[in-house]
Amino acid sequence: MQTQLAPQFQFTAQGLLGESILRKCVHCGFCTATCPTYQLLGDELDGPRGRIYLIKEVLEGAVPTPKTQMHLDRCLTCRNCESTCPSGVDYGHLLDIGRDIVEKAVPRTRMAQFTRWLLTRGLTSGLFKPAYHLAQTVRPLLPKLLKSKITPHKNAGQWPQGKHLKQALLLEGCVQEAMMPNVNAATARVLNALCVQTIMAPKAQCCGALAHHLNDAHRAHAQIKANIDAWWPWIEKGMAYLVMNASGCGVMVKDYGHLLRDDPLYAEKAKKVSALTLDIAEVLELEREALKQRLNPKVLAGLGQAVFHPPCTLQHGQQIKGRVEDMLSALGFAVSLPPKDAHLCCGSAGTFSVTQPTLSNALKRQKLQHLLDTQSKVILSANVGCISHLQSESPVPVEHWIEWLDAALTASLAVKA
Numbered sequence: 001m002q003t004q005l006a007p008q009f010q011f012t013a014q015g016l017l018g019e020s021i022l023r024k025c026v027h028c029g030f031c032t033a034t035c036p037t038y039q040l041l042g043d044e045l046d047g048p049r050g051r052i053y054l055i056k057e058v059l060e061g062a063v064p065t066p067k068t069q070m071h072l073d074r075c076l077t078c079r080n081c082e083s084t085c086p087s088g089v090d091y092g093h094l095l096d097i098g099r100d101i102v103e104k105a106v107p108r109t110r111m112a113q114f115t116r117w118l119l120t121r122g123l124t125s126g127l128f129k130p131a132y133h134l135a136q137t138v139r140p141l142l143p144k145l146l147k148s149k150i151t152p153h154k155n156a157g158q159w160p161q162g163k164h165l166k167q168a169l170l171l172e173g174c175v176q177e178a179m180m181p182n183v184n185a186a187t188a189r190v191l192n193a194l195c196v197q198t199i200m201a202p203k204a205q206c207c208g209a210l211a212h213h214l215n216d217a218h219r220a221h222a223q224i225k226a227n228i229d230a231w232w233p234w235i236e237k238g239m240a241y242l243v244m245n246a247s248g249c250g251v252m253v254k255d256y257g258h259l260l261r262d263d264p265l266y267a268e269k270a271k272k273v274s275a276l277t278l279d280i281a282e283v284l285e286l287e288r289e290a291l292k293q294r295l296n297p298k299v300l301a302g303l304g305q306a307v308f309h310p311p312c313t314l315q316h317g318q319q320i321k322g323r324v325e326d327m328l329s330a331l332g333f334a335v336s337l338p339p340k341d342a343h344l345c346c347g348s349a350g351t352f353s354v355t356q357p358t359l360s361n362a363l364k365r366q367k368l369q370h371l372l373d374t375q376s377k378v379i380l381s382a383n384v385g386c387i388s389h390l391q392s393e394s395p396v397p398v399e400h401w402i403e404w405l406d407a408a409l410t411a412s413l414a415v416k417a
Contacts, residue, residue: 001022001023001024001025001026001027001052001056002023003018003019003022003023003056003059003060004060005018005019005059005060006059006060006061007061008061009059013262014097014100014101015059017093017097018055018059018094018097018098019059021089021090021091021093021094022052022055022056022059022094024087024088024089024090025049025052025087025089026087027049027052027053028086028087029049030084030085030086031047031048031049031080031081031084031085031089031091032044032047032048032049033084034080034081034083034084034343034344035047035048035080035081036076036078036080036344036345036347036363037074037075037076037359039344040359040362040363041074041359043071045071046071046074048075048081048091050071051071051072051075051095051098052089052091052094054068054071054072054098055072055094055095055097055098058098058101058102059097059098059101063105064101064102064105064106065106066106068102068106069102069103069106069108072095072098072099072102073355073356074356074359075095076312076345076347076349076352076363077092077095077213077349077350078312078316078344078345078349079091079092079312079316079317080312080316080343080344080345082316083315083316083319083321083343092317093258096212099215100215100217103215115354115355116214116216116355119210119214119351119354119355120210120211120214120216120219123175123206123210124175124205124206124210124211124223128175128178129177129178132150132178132179133153133178135150136150136151136152136153137153139152139153148392148393149388149392151179151180151387151388151391154180154181154182155182156181156182156184156185157182157185157186157189158185158189159185159188159189160188160189160192160198162192162195162197163197164192164195164196164197165195166195166196166197166240167196167197167198167199167234167239167240168191168196168197168198168199168239168240168241168242168243168283169198169199169200169201169231169234169239169241169242169243170184170187170188170198170199170200170242170243170245171204171207171227171242171244171246171249171253172200172201172202172204174206174207174246174249174384175206175210175384176245176246176249176384179384179388180384180387180388180400182403183245183246183384183400183402183403184198184200184245186400186402186403186405186406186407187243187245187280187402187406189406189409189410190280190284190402190405190406190409191243191283193291193294193409194284194287194290194291196240196283198243199234199239201227201230201231201234202230203226203229203230204226204227204230204231205223205226205227205230206223207223207224207227207248207249207252207253208220208221208223208224208227208252208259209248209249209251209252209350210350210351211223212252212259213350213351214351220259221259221260221263224256224259224260224266224270225260225266227253227273228256228266228269228270228273231273232269235272235273235276239276241276241277241278241283242273242276242277242278243278243279243280243283244277244278244279244280245279245280245382245400245402246382246383246384246385247279247311247313247314247317247318247382247383248311248313248317248350248383248384248385250277250278250279250313250314250317250318251313251314251317251318253273253274253277254274254277254318255274256270256271256273256274256277257270257271257273257274257275258274279314279318279320279323279382280402281314281320281323281324281327281382282320282323284327284405285323285327288327288330288331291331291405291409292330292331292332294409294412294413295331295332295408295409295412296411296412296415297332298415299408299411299412299415300331300332300333300334300408303333303334303404303407303408304334304376304377304378305334305335305336305374305375305376305377306328306333306334306335306336306376306377306378306379306380306404307335307336307337307338307371307374307376307378307379307380308324308325308328308335308336308337308379308380308381308401309338309342309346309367309371309379309380309381309386309390310322310324310325310337310342310343310381310382311346311381311382311383311385311386312345312349313383314382314383315343316343324380324382324401325337328401328404328405331405333404333405333408335380336374336376338367338370338371338373338374339370339373339374340370340373341366341367341370342370344363344366344367345363345367346363346364346367346386346389346390347359347360347361347362347363347364347367347389348360348364348383348385348386348388348389348390349385350385353385353389360389364389364390364392364393365393367390368390368393368394371390371394372394372395372396376396377396377397378396378397378398378399378404379394379396379397379398379399380398380399380400380401380404381398381399381400381401382400382401384400387399387400
């Protein structure tokens with residue numbers, strides 16, 4: 001797609017990158033077939049091809065309007081279109097460029113500004129964890145809408161005390177630690193069973209995804225740099241890898257190298273951090289045989305059937321589609337995908353469920369219907385946002401798959417004892 005950059009974007013990093021991405025697009029429209037918002041709304045401007053045209057017009061000098069902003073806001077950033085595109089269009093990074101330019105040009109209402117400020121500050125504040133725990137305590141008394149946003153409290157269990165030569169860093173600043181601390185504890189126990197010690201760098205913050213997707217680049221970059229500084233001493237000591245057990249964080253941290261590519265102080269460090277980052281599924285794939293030897297087939301048979309919802313950040317963002325369910329099946333678990341639209345977003349998409357509740361809830365109900373059609377006793381996923389979003393209306397438990405694996409390992413150990 002030929003683009004004539006407006007003077008203000010010529011020779012700028014944003015303009016040149018945007019032009020190079022647009023050049024790959026042949027406007028074939030294959031992307032619209034797998035776009036969740038286009039499926040719901042049927043509007044060309046609410047699909048990837050239409051949004052690409054909007055961004056192209058802005059880069060060519062068109063004045064963005066609230067309508068431009070609305071259509072870009074409605075994008076889930078699921079990146080399903082990237083998996084579908086035959087030309088390899090880097091839609092996610094193009095959307096970042098378009099949103100940044102439009103955000104600076106189109107003022108938002110005071111309510112919208114406050115909501116976005118509250119999301120970027122409140123969810124990553126040190127006060128969020130005690131406030132969330134208080135909400136969990138009084139959850140039965142809360143109004144239905146608010147109650148649906150609060151996941152029931154779970155006992156995280158014991159953090160393993162084993163010391164091992166091989167170590168891995170786990171992100172501490174994520175909202176997951178407040179909402180679902182059992183996921184980090186389960187991850188640490190599974191890694192401990194494989195003689196890997198889990199380390200939490202105390203000064204690490206949110207990965208930056210919340211601020212980044214709400215167009216607060218300054219805050220996102222500050223959080224990214226804080227994390228690099230927190231992790232760097234461990235990396236210099238030869239840390240094996242950075243483990244991400246929230247796929248939304250994983251895709252963000254793997255993108256640090258791109259996001260700070262022009263920073264003279266952090267570019268190389270960011271590139272190194274991205275290279276060391278692995279989803280927990282990628283780590284455990286390397287230890288599949290060791291895991292299988294520790295699992296009791298009778299314990300696995302007693303768990304029953306599970307259905308796996310692969311988050312968009314796992315299958316489209318990180319491009320590691322099929323890895324979790326294939327590994328669990330190889331280990332002996334009874335796991336399947338939903339019979340329809342496993343590739344489509346559940347509607348969580350970070351803060352999308354707050355900023356676009358109507359679209360988000362419509363996608364959630366579609367996704368739950370397909371998941372529940374399998375008659376499985378539990379829904380598994382790999383991202384805190386997807387889990388809490390689906391659990392808000394699911395009649396069956398929704399868990400992180402690492403919790404399921406941890407429970408099976410613990411039960412298998414008890415049988416052997």
